Amino acid sequence: MKNILYIALFSSLLIFSSCKDEEVPATMAMNITIEHVLDGQALELNGKSFTLPSGEDFTPKKFKYYISNVVLTNSKTGETYTEMDSYHLISEDGNKNINLGMIPSSNYDQLTFSIGVDEVANGKIDQTGDLDPNSDMAWNWNTGYKFLVLEGEFTNASSGDRQGLIMHIGTNDNFKTLSQPLSGVKAGMTTSINLTSNLDELFLDPNTLEISELESTTIMFGEVAAQVAENYSNGFFTVK
Amino acid sequence: MPLGSPMKICLKLLLLTGIALASACTQYEEPVFLEHELQYFIPELSSTLQVAGFPQPERNIISQEGVALGKKLFFDPSLSANGKVSCATCHAPSLAFTDGVGLGSHGTTGNKLHRTSPGIFNLAWQADGLFWDGGAHDLESLNFGPLTHPDEMAADLNELVANLENNEEYKQQFEHVFSAERIESAQVSRAISQYVRTLISQDSKYDRWKRQDDSFTELELKGYQLYKKNCSTCHQEGLFTDRDFHNNGLDKEYPNPPELEGLYQGRYRITSKPEDMGAYKTPTLRNIALTAPYMHDGRLETLEDVLDHYQNGIQVNESLSPQLSEGITLNPSERIALLAFLASLTDSVFIQKHHQSTN
Numbered sequence: 357m358k359n360i361l362y363i364a365l366f367s368s369l370l371i372f373s374s375c376k377d378e379e380v381p382a383t384m385a386m387n388i389t390i391e392h393v394l395d396g397q398a399l400e401l402n403g404k405s406f407t408l409p410s411g412e413d414f415t416p417k418k419f420k421y422y423i424s425n426v427v428l429t430n431s432k433t434g435e436t437y438t439e440m441d442s443y444h445l446i447s448e449d450g451n452k453n454i455n456l457g458m459i460p461s462s463n464y465d466q467l468t469f470s471i472g473v474d475e476v477a478n479g480k481i482d483q484t485g486d487l488d489p490n491s492d493m494a495w496n497w498n499t500g501y502k503f504l505v506l507e508g509e510f511t512n513a514s515s516g517d518r519q520g521l522i523m524h525i526g527t528n529d530n531f532k533t534l535s536q537p538l539s540g541v542k543a544g545m546t547t548s549i550n551l552t553s554n555l556d557e558l559f560l561d562p563n564t565l566e567i568s569e570l571e572s573t574t575i576m577f578g579e580v581a582a583q584v585a586e587n588y589s590n591g592f593f594t595v596k
Numbered sequence: 597m598p599l600g601s602p603m604k605i606c607l608k609l610l611l612l613t614g615i616a617l618a619s620a621c622t623q624y625e626e627p628v629f630l631e632h633e634l635q636y637f638i639p640e641l642s643s644t645l646q647v648a649g650f651p652q653p654e655r656n657i658i659s660q661e662g663v664a665l666g667k668k669l670f671f672d673p674s675l676s677a678n679g680k681v682s683c684a685t686c687h688a689p690s691l692a693f694t695d696g697v698g699l700g701s702h703g704t705t706g707n708k709l710h711r712t713s714p715g716i717f718n719l720a721w722q723a724d725g726l727f728w729d730g731g732a733h734d735l736e737s738l739n740f741g742p743l744t745h746p747d748e749m750a751a752d753l754n755e756l757v758a759n760l761e762n763n764e765e766y767k768q769q770f771e772h773v774f775s776a777e778r779i780e781s782a783q784v785s786r787a788i789s790q791y792v793r794t795l796i797s798q799d800s801k802y803d804r805w806k807r808q809d810d811s812f813t814e815l816e817l818k819g820y821q822l823y824k825k826n827c828s829t830c831h832q833e834g835l836f837t838d839r840d841f842h843n844n845g846l847d848k849e850y851p852n853p854p855e856l857e858g859l860y861q862g863r864y865r866i867t868s869k870p871e872d873m874g875a876y877k878t879p880t881l882r883n884i885a886l887t888a889p890y891m892h893d894g895r896l897e898t899l900e901d902v903l904d905h906y907q908n909g910i911q912v913n914e915s916l917s918p919q920l921s922e923g924i925t926l927n928p929s930e931r932i933a934l935l936a937f938l939a940s941l942t943d944s945v946f947i948q949k950h951h952q953s954t955n
Contacts, residue, residue, distance in 0.1 A: 490753035
C-alpha cells in the first residue's frame with residue numbers, strides 16, 4: 357500500500373513538473389469536420405426518405421454549400437487566426453472537411469465563419485480552387501455563386517404527387533456570418549472541431565416552411581430564398 | 597517534294613544554328629528566356645469612340661500572346677460538347693459578330709435560344725453589365741454562360757480543361773500566357789476575354805467623317821441631325837450606346853414561368869427593381885445594318901420595322917423609358933435620311949480585318 361502511495365506521489369510530481377517545463381509549441385494542427393443530419397439521422401442522398409419538420413417526406417438528392425472566411429478567436433487574449441483565401445465547398449457526396457493545417461497556438465474559444473461567398477469574391481466567377489465554376493455552383497447568367505444547394509423529391513401534401521424541390525440560395529443579401537463557442541481547445545494541442553449541420557433548420561427558425569404550401573418549389577431568389585438564408589444563419593450549425 | 601530536300605533543309609538549319617551559336621559566343625547579350633516575356637499592349641483608339649483609355653481588369657491585362665490564344669479558342673468548335681459549336685458559330689465576324697437570326701438554334705441541342713446573339717465589339721467599355729439584361733459583371737464571368745449552357749456549347753468545364761491539357765500546342769500556349777502549371781477554367785475565360793476586348797469597331801464612314809478624312813452626303817448629314825435629335829439620348833454618340841438599360845416599349849406585360857427564372861422580365865430579374873421591369877441593354881448603333889434582326893429577342897426583322905415600332909408600336913406601362921412616352925415620329929424622307937446615317941456606321945475595315953484573319 358505504501359509503495360502504491362509513493363508511486364502515485366512520484367508520478368503526480370512528474371506530471372506537474374512536465375507541465376511546468378514543457379513549452380507550448382508555437383503552432384497547432386487544426387481541422388474541422390462536418391456532418392449532415394436530418395430528422396436526427398445521418399443524411400443520405402438518392403434513396404432514403406426523411407421526414408421534414410413539417411411532417412412532409414423528403415428524399416434528398418444533392419446537398420452542398422460554401423463555408424468561407426473561417427476565423428478562430430481567443431476572446432480572453434484577443435488572439436485571432438484568420439484563414440487566407442478561405443473558401444470551402446462542402447458537399448454530402450464530396451468534401452466534408454476543412455483542414456486549416458498548422459495555425460498559431462492559442463486557447464481558441466470561438467469559431468466564426470460565413471455561409472456563402474463574400475461580396476468581393478461573389479463579383480466574378482473566373483476563379484480557381486473551390487471557387488472554380490466547374491463545380492456547378494456558379495450562376496452563368498447572373499454573375500455569382502450559389503451559396504447553398506439542396507435538391508430532392510417530396511410528396512405534395514395536398515395533391516399526393518411526387519414533386520421536385522430545388523433550393524439554390526445565393527446573392528449578397530443571403531451571405532450570413534455566424535459564430536460558435538468552442539470549449540476544450542488547448543493551445544498547442546492537435547485539435548479537431550466537429551460541426552453538425554442540421555438540415556431541419558433550413559425549414560425552421562425563424563421561418564417555418566411547408567414545401568407543399570409554397571407557390572413555387574424552385575427557390576432561387578426573392579422572399580422564400582431570403583427566409584431560408586435567415587434560417588441557415590440560426591441554429592443550422594452546432595459544435596458537437 | 598524531291599527526296600533530297602529534307603536533307604538540304606537539315607544542312608541549312610545546321611549551318612544557321614552554327615552561325616547563331618558562333619555569333620552568340622562573340623556577343624555579350626542576355627540570351628535566355630526572352631521568349632517567355634509577354635508583349636503587353638494597348639490597342640490604338642480613335643477619338644471618335646469618345647472614351648477615356650482602355651479599361652481592363654487588373655487580373656487579366658491583355659498581351660499579344662493572350663489575345664492570340666483567346667482568338668484560337670474563340671474559333672475552336674472542339675470546346676463544345678459535340679465538337680461542332682464555337683463562339684464564332686453565333687458571333688460571326690462577317691455579321692459584326694452576330695449570327696443573323698432572331699433566336700438561334702445552332703447550339704449543341706438544336707433547341708431555340710431565348711435571346712438574340714448580340715454583336716460583340718467595343719465591349720471593353722461595357723462596364724455596367726453584359727448580356728441583354730446585364731447579368732454578367734464582366735467578360736471573364738460572362739464566358740462561362742455560353743460555354744456551359746446546355747443549348748449553346750454545353751461544355752463540361754472539367755472535360756474541356758482536360759482536353760486542352762492533352763493538346764500540346766494549347767498546353768504550351770496556356771503555360772506561356774498564364775505561367776501556371778496546369779490549365780484552369782478561369783484561364784480559358786480570361787484568354788477569350790482578352791481577344792474579345794481587342795474587337796474594336798472605330799473605322800466606319802462616320803468615324804472618318806468625324807476625323808475629317810471623309811465627307812458626308814447631304815442625306816447622311818440630315819440623318820445625323822435626326823439621330824442627334826431623336827436617338828442620341830440612349831444611343832450616345834461615340835460608342836452609340838449609353839451602356840444603360842431601358843424598357844423601350846416592346847411589351848405591356850411580362851409572363852414569368854418559374855422554369856425560365858424571370859427571363860421575360862429583362863433587367864428586373866437581376867436587380868429586382870420595379871423600374872427595370874422589361875428593360876434591356878441599349879445596343880450600339882455601330883454596324884447596325886449588319887446585325888439584323890433587332891431587339892433582345894430578334895423580333896423585329898428590319899430597321900424599318902424598328903422605326904415603325906418607335907413611331908406606332910410603343911406599349912405603355914409603368915416602367916416605360918420616359919424618353920419614349922411620345923414615341924419617335926419621322927416622315928418618309930426623314931426615315932430615308934436616318935437610315936442613310938445609320939448605314940454610315942458600318943465599319944467595313946473592322947469586318948474585313950477580323951473576317952480575313954479567320955479564313
